[in-house]
Amino acid sequence: MSNTATLIDNLKAEFQLEGNSALKSIKQTAWNTFETLGFPTVKNEEFKYTNFIPATKSNFTLQAKNSISLADFNSIELVKEEANVLVFVNGIFNTKLSNIISSKEEVYIATLAEALTDSKEEALITQHFAQYSNNISDAFTALSTALAKDGVYIHVAPNKVVSKPIVLYFIADTYTEEVFSQPRNLFIFDKNSQATIVESFTSFGNKVSFNNIVTEITVAKDAIIDYYKIQNENEKAYHVGTTQVNQKGNSVFNAVTVTLNGAIVRNNLNVVLDEEHVEANLFGLFLPSGNTHVDNHTIVDHAKPHCNSNELYKGVLDGKSTGVFNGKIFVRKDAQKTNAFQSNKSILLSDEATINTKPQLEIFADDVKCSHGATSGQLDAESLFYLRSRGLSEKSAKAMLVYAFASDVLSNIKIESLKLNLEHKIAEKLAVN
């Protein structure tokens, strides 16, 4: 058992200033911020229900090893269609397991470190890196910015459609050691481009892992982006994932976040609707069981008028699991004609499960339509009876109702094999096949 201060010392030893002077300065500021803030405690309103402090007391190694085999990888592959595959083990890029099939003209895909060696991309990275994420009050993001080393860099040029999905696997290898990894991604989608991105998080072994990942996405005018985040790690995996999106005029951003397993999982999804006529659709599904704690924080920031946002998060909680949903909607002054809708529905399957919901609207403009709804309940007794009376076992009747409940979210996944795969995993979780 180690303590939090040791972890911070070890992280400090990792802290090196690399890259050009602009990046150096960003990293130095971020590190100073992290040192001032420290890891957030439950006294921090944003972490009121989620405590990562015990997790920081593990004896983490920051020098990752890699013992993931091709067989291991095949067992967790999510997408069966032809796709660009990038694999990171403990935050380090794995060339052997990765495979990029789209042409260089269609999309520039590289690790962040590699892209920095290309002067054209370096300029773009300098322009966008850490410009959207919260490096002022979010300690985890500041830490990621300061220690950013490896991760995925994607750049789609104007008017290009990336026909094959880009699938990113982040694997924690805890066969021998407790690992702490911090991949850092930057996706730049130029005007009128289109792409589909999948981020998958899994782990092997039965030791503790801590994953602090930040993905920054900038979506230019008229671009259409589908983004999926699938999280399914082991019972000792701590996960803080922050996705920060900045959308320009007429662009569309669709996100589906599915959380299946882990120790404490925190998903931050923040979208800034930065120009007029932007559309953002955020869907989420979390199915924790056992002692898993899942915390979904979303911020939809309507900065400009005439934008639409739509949010639906659903939770099914079993065992002693805890769920948290905190959805903020900001409508800035002058962001008139805004439509912002948010809904959070949860089902508690067991008496020991808990859900804490905090929807939050902050509105500074008057000509808007905003609403949020939150419900918490159990499976409908009448529906259960209906199914039972037709000969279904209690287990499969329940599973069927949960499946129907979840399908509102899953139906938004456009990659067929990914959707089937998830449906299969949910069935497995509910112990019906």
Place this chain on the structure above:
Amino acid sequence: MSEVNILEEITSSEYKYGFETKIENEAAPMGLSEDIVRYISAKKNEPEWMLAWRLKAYKHWLTLKEPTWQNVHYPKINFQDIIYYSAPVQKKTINSLDEIDPELRATFEKLGISLNEQKRLTGVAVDAVIDSVSIATTYREKLGELGIIFCSMSEAVHDHPELIKKYLGSVVPATDNYYAALNSAVFSDGSFCYIPKGVRSPMELSTYFRINAANTGQFERTLIVAEEGSYVSYLEGCTAPMRDENQLHAAVVEIVAEAKSEVKYSTVQNWYPGDKNGKGGIYNFVTKRGICAGDSAKISWTQVETGSAITWKYPSVILKGDNSVGEFYSVAVTNNMQQADTGTKMIHLGNNTKSRIVSKGISAGRSHNSYRGLVKVSKKAKNARNYSQCDSLLMGDQCGAHTFPYIEVGNSSAQIEHEATTSKIGEDQIFYCNQRGIDTENAVALIVNGYCKEVLNKLPMEFAVEAQKLLAISLEGSVG
């Protein structure tokens, strides 16, 4: 009249209830110290145990820090700049209404609550509180026949010490929060109400608070105890004269509802909101909490908040008894530079408990209106049911509406629903009224009254009429 004219006319009109009664005041020296606490206690001729209770609260208050998490902004309060006790000087104890200082009674008449009138026409027993000391309690004898105790807190301390000892601080402990601790240390007076077992109060009980002398903080303490199977409806109304400096009001209201009893608490708050630039006005930092201590008890809070520069309060219900019910109905209107951060807490502890929250916020001018609420279902509370609805109406593009609902569910049998919407008054609605000869100002008042109907309906008759008028007055000048 053009919109600009309406705006000018209204915003320049002064606070309707802004007058100061010239009554000789007996006030404590400015500031807060242990001596002041002793001074207040001595002035009120209190027994030793009461003083000890106050001092304990004061000592705890010294260890606390002023809270800052609320969504309101104001300059730091200097607690040494406040007079903590001020009582109108009186010659002797009063036996009948006629003996009351005529000027004081004129004040009430200006407010439209002539005691005589009320006595004859409405049958409301009024316990009028001016600057914290209860002047006269009407209808006491009539209530006394039924065993109902309705008197000022200072009298209750003398006449019913066993009840006060048992219940005071039982719902809102002296250590509960910063302002509750302050109130416990320096509360000057308030109302005490006790409804014995099985008694249904034949009339609505009412207190009328007014902050009069300059620089006095008003610290009342209200305690309502409803024994098994009893019923009471309690009204509280507030106004304050016009002042430039901000006045602090930190009251505590406690309600204990035993098995099968029902307590209805209605507030109409119309304290001076400050002028259109945000100068002056009351800081209204109040702790209100009720406990459904027995099975099948019911507590219902209804509030219409139109005044105060800053309103910051969360009337709450602890649903401890099985099958108990908590309700919260609120209309909060903010105009000009007013700020409100209000809502409720429903804590479900017993089985089959139900709660219902209906909150309507209306923001105009450059004001900010927040709803902050908590619905908590504890692990052992089976079949809890909650329905919450909080709607916000925005008028003008300078104001803000915010909602911060917290929902914590620890039991799978709970059914919780929460809904919130934000919108503005539709142009088509205004047009419809205009077409029928109703000018825009009146149309807005009409629409707002319709919007708040769900809550206004919960108010007792006389209050509902007053509240409707208040809504219209508060929103004057917000059109455009």
